[in-house]
Amino acid sequence: MSGAASPGLPWLQAPLRELLATQRGHAVLLAGPPGIGQFELALALAQAWLCEHPDAAARPCGGCASCTLVQARTHPDLLVLLPEALQEELGWAAAETESEGKAKAAKAKPSKEIKVEALRRAVEFAQQTSSRGVAKVVLVHPAERMNAISANTLLKTLEEPPGQARFVLSTEAVDALLPTIRSRCQLQRLAPPSEAQAREWLQAQGLAGAEVLLAAAGQLPLAARQLAQQGLDAAAWQQLPARLAGGEVAALAGWSVPLAVETLQKVCHDALCVTVGAQPRYFPAAAFKGLRAGLPALTAWGAELRRVARHEEHAWNAGLMLESLVAQARRALHSAE
Template sequence: MSFSLPYPWLEATLRGLLATHRGHAVLLAGPQGVGQFELALALAQAWLCESDAPAPPCGVCTSCGLVRSHTHPDLVVLLPEALQEELGWGSAEAESEAKASKAKPSREIKVDALRRVVEFAQQTSSRGVAKVVLVHPAERMNAISANTLLKTLEEPPGQARFVLSTEAIDALLPTIRSRCQHLRLSPPEAGTALQWLQAQGMPNADVLLAAAGGQPVTALQLKQQGLDAAAWLQLPERLVKGEVAALAGWPVPRAVDALQKVCHDAMCVAGGAPPRYFSSEGFRSMRASIDDLAAWSRELRRVARHEEHPWNAGLLLESLVSQARRALHSATYE
């Protein structure tokens, strides 16, 4: 089985990175919805590949096979518990422990895991090529975890390499950032993204691609989560009318994200700029107050910081729709 990235727009990025990277650590910074984790994993696989070819991993050597099966002895993929199952890197033992525990899976990368990584990096490579640590998303390390990793980044053992990925580079310690070669990722061109989404069998790909801010992986996830393109386009007008049903059944994080996008586009229209996430038709004739929208934006940011709180989802969504109606009421069609 030859190697191929799941997202074609990353092929050239990987080749360029392999041709230009220097040092022992790479930091990938950019939106998650363009395949950030997959690129980090491909880079790790390339570093461990046992083929003589200098470019992307061969996909056929023993090492590449071990990476695919998640059993490579020289690779550690460090993820928060809450992401392990979603990304397909949860061990059977960890899943069993999670089911037995009443606690919610952690969204942070814990310090104990970083300590094990430091010990792993100091060991001799089992296959004699490299020792690779992948940390994703790196901003999920708290200050104690990050400082635990810092010493190893400053003085890495000879065979150790690190690839960190983040969508919040400013949340990382400056000392972590300074020890890494940076690569900033951007969404692919709209035509490339639409072609890929259509190949996945997605109708109305342009609507959901806009809803995802141009990030095709996120657009596909929205479709898989049941988001309907027509319902998305109708959302601003339904919020103006105070229709709680517009968000019925939505998980709180997704509802807050959608409301922030409505607020963003309403502010754009109020300022004379085109909307980004919705059709301009949804904001036709609206005359929103910038002050009201700014206050709404601040309140949404406050809620977003606590979106994992065990809210009563129904009551919270009613409150959020009520806030939206008040903020957008001055933009009602005449």
């Protein structure tokens, strides 16, 4: 795509062109697995809708005043709704004074929901006249983070949109959305890029051990890059099952509880695969060499990890929780001895 909203994700170029050529209504819903760039595509689509280039085929051009404003996060006709917990990660954090930031930090953890107040603001925004005379665009990501009240607040505007309003919603869990929301949007399903394309892109980002980290992320390239940004390298990933089997709490030192649980679920999944003679998905088979894990214990360990994952927002003592998780891993990975 020619605009700068998502220039480095080549697998999004075809979906963007398809959407621009086939768009039928005022609302689009992008659905696909996490880690492939739904937000980047949603932003590129919004930029294309707002682009002021005279040739429609060239939108988003990346060079007009409107595209420049989108890239600077200051376009007056674009409203991006994100949970507080994702705003900084996606580069869309609202500016705030130092005192406001300290007050927010002291008050509570950033919310993972898109709150009803934000949707009310979006409804009001959509009803206003376009500042630049092209369109008003509301972007909601991830749409499944709207609770029932928030979603119903948006629903009426989706049913009867003001003339210049357009909406782009992106989701990693399309079935979690209200059927009434889904039915009022043009659905575009997104597939992950091929392994070769994802690996080539990661290598172009300067990521060492791209193939290993891509497997670690379930073949999702943005998730693989995030693992690298969190300090994980290919060698450490390959050594992880053996270190857990040895009871090394240091293998997870500094990890958040949600990341540790997600990683241990991958270890458990692949240990189960190896135990029944199947090919592991996230780790090379050699990573489990010498480990003797029993099927009943691995099954019970997987169930316990799912239970912990359901309560990952609990105010755990991270150090004690990681010790407990590593102890469980050690027992399960030696359970056949």
